[in-house]
Amino acid sequence: ELTQEQMGLLQYVMDSHLKHRLPQSLATRLILQDDMGSDDNFVFLTEMATRHVQILVEFTKKLPGFQTLDHEDQIALLKGSAVEAMFLRSAELFNRKLLERHTDILEERIRKSGISHDYINPMFNFYKSVGELKMVEEEYALLTAVVILTPDRQYLKDKESVEKLQETFLHILEKICKRHHPDNPQHFARLLGRLTELRTFSHHHADMLMSWRMN
């Protein structure tokens, strides 16, 4: 059972998660738009990524405790986590029921975007492995919070405060995992395992953009 305080925090995070997500209209535009030239595609996906970051910042600002952190530490956390959080949210979008019938088109469009398949294949494998976990929305929201509040980001000064904040959300996430997946005691550990996978995307992201530009 969640404590009264944990229930309040979860409600707060969920409200923010549901409010600050990539608008369905934008996602549909990406998927259903007629064939675009590769330049248009580049500009469009860049705009989409920018919007992703803006929405992520709005979500993060409302995470209980975040605003009490030093301003430069806030930037260090967001800068360190934006790519990982973006891939996590993309995985949620990819696996969301509403998009199920469009995922083949989406996959084809991304595969044709000019990004090297060396980068694309692990991305889709990640989306699919996340899909197999059958995560509920609370888990996506809390895992995003855990990703953002990672205490070992570069340039972060007050690691201790961030660690405390992250632990708060990890405890709630563990309870939510047990509640929604009572037959799978490994579920919480598996979610955390996906975070390791996310880190590799973050490392490869700059290379991926460079290869895309070159193409």
Place this chain on the structure above:
Amino acid sequence: PASNLGLEDIIRKALMGNFDD
């Protein structure tokens, strides 16, 4: 254009402003 902004610029602007609208 957004494509010319770096990640840190986007984050700094978003932290100061409000993109809810």
